Ligand SMILES: [Ca+2]
C-alpha cells in the first residue's frame with residue numbers, strides 16, 4: 001500500500017484538530033496498517049512502537065497494547081464496555097446534532113452516504129428530513145431502539161429519510177445499481193455499497209459493534225461475518241470487504257473528532273478502530 005495518501009490524511013487530521021494530535025500518533029498506526037498483510041509479529045511490533053505516542057494509548061487503550069487476535073478483541077471489549085452511558089433513543093437526536101455537526105455551520109449536520117449539510121432542526125420522518133440511520137441494521141439481532149445497541153451513537157448517523165429507507169437492512173458489499181438520490185452509493189438485492197468517503201467509516205462502525213456487544217447485559221452477541229443476506233441473525237457482513245474498506249478509507253479528521261465527542265460528551269467510550277485501524281487486521285485477518 002502506498003504511504004503517500006495515508007501521510008496526507010495524517011497531515012489533514014493535524015490541521016483540522018484543535019487538540020492537535022502529535023504526528024507520531026497517526027504515522028505509526030498507518031504504517032502498521034500498511035504492514036497488515038505481513039507477519040503478525042511485524043504488526044505487533046509496529047503497534048508496540050506506537051505505544052505511548054497515541055493520545056489515548058497511555059490511558060484508555062493501555063490494557064490492549066501489545067495484544068493480538070482473540071486476546072486483543074477481549075481486551076478491547078472490556079475497555080469499551082466499562083463505565084458506558086446508554087442513551088435513550090430520544091437523546092440520540094440531540095447527540096447527533098453535536099457529533100455530526102457541520103464544522104462550517106453549527107446549525108447544520110452532515111449526512112452519511114451523501115456528505116451534504118442540512119439544518120440540524122429538520123429531523124423527523126418526512127421526505128427530505130434527516131433521521132437516525134442504524135449502520136448496524138437493527139433488525140440484525142432485532143435489538144430495536146431500547147437503550148443499548150439500538151441507541152449506541154458510535155454506529156448511528158444522520159441520513160436522509162429516503163436514502164435510509166433505500167439502504168434498509170442490507171448488509172454491506174460491493175456492486176449493484178447506483179442510488180439516484182445518493183450518487184456513489186450502490187445496492188442490489190442483498191447489499192449496499194456506500195460512497196468511497198464513507199466506506200471506512202461504515203467498516204469501523206460495524207467492527208466496533210461486533211466487539212462491543214458480546215451477549216452480556218441482555219443484548220445479543222453481534223458478530224461481523226463474511227456473508228450477505230444475514231436477515232435477522234445478529235450478524236453483519238461482509239467482513240472481508242469491510243476490512244478492505246477500513247484500509248482504503250483511513251479515519252478522517254471528522255471521524256477522530258466524532259470519536260472524541262462520543263467519549264467526552266455522551267457515552268464515555270471510544271471506537272478502537274478509529275484510533276487504531278490496524279487492530280481490525282490483527283483481530284480478523286490473523
Ligand atoms: Ca471516510
Ligand SMILES: [Ca+2]
Pocket residue numbers: 209210211212213214215221222223
Ligand atoms: Ca460480539
